[in-house]
Amino acid sequence: MESEIVLTGCTVVDGRALAGVPPLPGAAVWVRGDRIAAVGPAAEVLAEAGDCRQVDLAGAYLTPGLVNMHTHLSLSLPGRGGDAVKGLSPYELAHYMADGARRTLHCGVTTVRCVAEKDHADFALRRAITSGQAAGPRIFTAGRALVCTGGHGHEGTDTLECDGADGFRRGVRDQVKAGADLIKVMISGGIAGEHESIHTRQLFADELAAAIETAHAWGRKVTAHAGPAPVIAEAVELGLDCVEHGYQLTPEVTALMAERGTALVPTLLVTRCKEFFDELGVPEWMQRRSLGAGPRHLESYAMALAAGVEVLLGSDMPPFWPFEGTNASVRELEHMSESGLGPARALHAGTLGPVRWLGAEADLGTVEPGKYADLIAMDGDPLATASAFRGVRWVMSGGRIVRDDQAGWNAP
Known part of the structure; x- marks a missing residue:
């Protein structure tokens, strides 16, 4: 019974x-x-x-x-903390991610969208949670993020290097074959790549079009790590479903995003988290780039709100991570609310909004x-x-x- x-x-x-x-x-x-x-x-x-x-x-x-739409349970930033995660054996990594999943659930995040995890361990973790062998949130995952050779995040086993339209089509199909619910592509540089800048273009139009077309043919949405406005505008024109970060948006691009229904997961925490960086031993070059992008990042977020872009909760930091008197998920939601969203819309951005993007509103x-x-x-x-x-x-x-x-x- x-x-x-x-x-x-x-x-x-x-x-x-x-x-x-x-x-x-x-x-x-x-x-x-x-x-x-x-x-x-x-x-x-x-x-x-x-x-x-x-x-x-x-x-x-x-x-x-809560639903955290930008989750990395195997996050390994540059520095001693990230090096420790990179050094884990496959068995140790599985336990590490399972512990993070349990902590995530206990802090009130009952669903996550993973947007690049190491070694496809996220699929095994999802099966373990679904079967009751492990405690954790419901997992929707992109598997490994797709990058160009040498592109953002290429150093880790949470990305797959692809080149050319055929390469990106194959990369999408590889993730779908593994069980991906969505696809993530890295279309520009970011704050964690030493030999790039935030505005570095990393995919050409034919590559991006191939990834989006293939994913959509398989019924998967596409989200993109992206910073600069011109690259984002091109991706939105090609049918991109979601932007991660959006460090350097413009009114013109946010208007286009609103018109096309492209969501934004702003991850405001990543440009205002020195305490977290210090804890992990993140090098000075990355801290300067990240924290220095903070003011422009907030301006971009304000533009998105003014244009009516759908904004969704996502911390980038592990959802459960203790930070500034709470956890990363709640601190991100506070930043979103205090920076123009307001409490009622923040509640929506942390629950119903993400669920609708995931196509799970019948259940969640x-x-x-x-x-x-x-x-x-x-x-x-x-x-x-x-x-x-x-x-x-x-x-x-x-x-x-x-x-x-x-x-x-x-x-x-």
Whole structure:
């Protein structure tokens, strides 16, 4: 017999608030198996559910779990911290990534989009989580990111070097064969490549067109690591579905992105995280490039908001990483909110918006009957401040409680 729980003592709120769906105070949520069976006023839900276990959330706000759209569970930046990850054996890497997945789930991120992981270990980790052998968020992954020879990130086993249109077509098919849900391409330089700059063009139009056309033929969206406006504009014209970073956008490019429905995952943290860089021993040249790009990065983000571009939560830093009194996912969401998005749109950008991009809205993203019971609870109101997510104290994944601070435990 499948397990049943009724969650009481909560106010239900989700990203539909932007569409006029108000919070529901005094609510109850009936969870049957791994999905939500009913949501409504407590008396009604309790009457419908009958005699089953009740969990009192003691006045918490209940929302869908967060979705982090720019995740690297095997991240290895230049420096001693990254070198340590690069030195892991395949077995050690699997354990390292599994530990990161567990920490990610416990901090309230119940879904991630991996955008370049080493050795295709992400596929094995996804299978382990799905089968219940490991604890972690739901994983949507690009497998290995596609780069030109010597391109951004070419040094690691989380990328695949390709050249020419045929090479990029083959690269896309290779990731699809491995089980990729989406494709990532590196179309410009970035902050972590010593022998490049942010505005270095790295793919020619025929290569980019081949990658996008092939991915779309296989029903996969394409996202691109990209900084400079001219390269991004060309990619958007060719059908790019999402931009990562967007360090040097312009009003013209953001208008084009909005018109074509190209989303932006701004990763604001990566240009304002000196403490993180110092912790990992990131070299001075990269710190200068990253932190120096910060002001222009914020200007680009503001342009995107003004143009109506869909912006989505993504930290680039490991989602669970302790940073500035919270974790990387929440700190990124705070930056997005405080830099012009506002709390209600931030809630949408961290839940329903990403889920829609992933094409998973039938199962995720809102607190509604039929959806997976991927839920988090906190004492603060997320519609008043994105910092409410600092107070996440209870996490459920697929109907299973994995964190309960009041009871004083986390699931292994």
